[in-house]
Amino acid sequence: MTPQQFAARLLAEPAHAGLYRCAPGWVQDSAEILWRPLAAAPIAREPLLAALGTALAFPAYYGQNWDAAWDCLTELDWPAGRLLALRLPLAPGCAVDEAALEVFLELLDDACRHWAEQGRALCLLLETRREDLSCLRALPMLE
Structure with a gap:
């Protein structure tokens, strides 16, 4: 699935918006997606x-x-008709407080x-192939 196909799916059915994993490099520019990178290190x-x-100019x-x-x-x-997509890279070997990451994932999922429920699409993409973090195992992988 390409980023454009992913955006089209979530915009058509916002109930599918949520948390996903993707490989580093999967993200591409797209008019339908507002990418917002999260530069958090350590996690x-x-x-x-x-x-x-x-990232979200709070x-x-x-x-x-x-x-x-x-x-x-x-x-x-x-803007209506656009997917707001947060990107969080998790590099191999990056220090991770898994309890904090789990709370963060719950917050973003909520x-x-x-x-x-408002008919809008927000998602979090974790850019990683890491398998060592239990809180990531249930997240679907976009390929």
Whole structure:
């Protein structure tokens, strides 16, 4: 599936929006997709929350905690008819606080569901082939 096909599917059926894995290099520019890279290293609570706020241009009052992130995620605005896609690279050997990553994934999954109920498509793509993190194993792989 190409990024364009992926976007078309999620825009047609926002209920399919959510969390996915993809291989590094799978992402391509597309008019239907607003790519927002998350530069979080190491993968831990503070860098993830900071990267989320930066990528989505959260307001200055964003408190960089899970509750504040949820509030800001539910107040997003982006052009109708476009997929808002967050990209989180997980390089081999990158330090990962798996408990923090799991909370982050739950937060983003809830946000994807929230927006799907509004008829909008938000997703998180984890760019990795890593198999060592249990919280990633259930995520579908885009190829």
